[in-house]
Amino acid sequence: NGNPYPEIVFLGTGSAIPMKIRNVSSTLVNTSSTRSLLLDCGEGTFGQLCRHYGEQVDQVLCNIVAVFVSHMHTDHHSGLLNILIERRRAFASLGQAFSPLFLVAPEQIMPWLHEYHNNCESILRDIKMISCQSLVKGCENIKSKTKRFITSLLESYDLAEATELVCVQLKMKYVIIYTGKNATLLIHEATLEDGMEKEAIEKTHSTTSQAIEIGMKMNAEFIMLNHFSQRYAKIPLFNEDFSEKVGIAFDHMRVRLGDFSTIPKLIPALKALFADDIVEMEERKEKREQRLLKEAAVVLDQLTGGENKKTPSQKRKQDKNHQEVSNKKLKKLETVN
Structure with a gap:
């Protein structure tokens, strides 16, 4: 596949707290040269965008039309406020007409945003909130404004479907899934090493083998592992479950769908390097x-x-x-x- 889009840019591939090697969760999906969305927005996401794009960061910020927050762990959403503030500044700097951001997130995020809005600075006009709960199939009593936001998100920004499982189905028939089923690309957390299944249950996370097993069961075309515990900041432990369908995400790694066959070939070099x-x-x-x-x-x-x-x-x-x-x-x- 020679198509440059979609392009996935991993901005943060660690968990819990930012470290020198891996920042916390954030993945930029460029659906075209002028449209992007963020999957999670952990602390330091704006800084990672600056490091990756340099002087072009303002245009990249303006290109972001939606942020999907998978859940309410702080390492998945605490960078959102800075993104909103810097995005507003970028529109003014480039002289472009401001457009609010679609925020697809658990509704529990709103008290936090209201608190900041009421006590620090105005930010609520920067977002169009779509609660994850409103995307559940069969959900009733959806507000009319939310329905308009969903329709606008799907029709205006090259999305055919968006679900509560943070699934993004592009109109070109590729499916990029942060957690879900039937994926062209599955991005799955592999927080802990094998042998720590008990800890994984306690922390509601997965071990490496569990993450790979899920991808295999859902018949994902390719699996990218990320959200590693910072105890494995440089590299996770490998096991026999790694195959030609599995890759390891690093901060600032760019992946296109045509790269799937190349990524597993990096593993022997990574083993030698680390x-x-x-x-x-x-x-x-x-x-x-x-x-x-x-x-x-x-x-x-x-x-x-x-x-x-x-x-x-x-x-x-x-x-x-x-x-x-x-x-x-x-x-x-x-x-x-």
């Missing part, structure tokens, strides 16, 4: 697994009244196996490097 970091993460993972095994052994010992205590020879054998596994991992990484 070999030391991968070793460190593997060691941390191994220590965590050993700690969990010890905790489980203590619980089991308490339940069985001490019947499962290891003899000194058993402990020595366990330590020897542990050392052999570590040596194998190091040799494997040396081979890659």
Whole structure:
């Protein structure tokens, strides 16, 4: 596909807090040379736009016609106010007629915006609010103004469909999905490494394998993983689930639909480039697994009244196996490097 659009620009691919390597969630989707939308708008999104586009940032801001906020975690929306303020300034700077931004977000965002509007500066005229709830199929009692906003969003800006799942279906029949089904491209968070499924449930996030599995089940043409925990700021841990249909997002990475076959070819180079970091993460993972095994052994010992205590020879054998596994991992990484 030689078409330059749609073009996906990853502005923030980390989670929770901004770090030197990865900023928090924000993805710019350029649907044409004059129209764009933002998927999430975490802290520092405007700064990332400035770094990526330089002197052209004002025009890029004017091109943004909609912002989709997936949920109310702060790292997904706290950059919105600055985008609204800088976008208004950009229109004035370029001498262009101002146009309010479509904001597709959970309705819980409005008290926060009202608070800023009432106590700091006027911003509500900068947005046309469309609650995610109003996009749910079968939703009733939608306000007439919201219906007009939805119609305008879909008809005026090359969108055939927008759903509560932050799904953007372009009229050219490509589907870019932040979370949902039937995707040409699925952008899915892979916050935690494999082995941290319990933590993933607690934080309502996914492990790497879980994210890939979801993409495979929905038969996505390609899967881009992002929203990595900052403990994996440089690179996530790889596993056997990585395939020719999976890529890793980095800040300021630009992806077009014709790039899908090329992106997985970067993984061997990434493994070599970040070999030391991968070793460190593997060691941390191994220590965590050993700690969990010890905790489980203590619980089991308490339940069985001490019947499962290891003899000194058993402990020595366990330590020897542990050392052999570590040596194998190091040799494997040396081979890659």
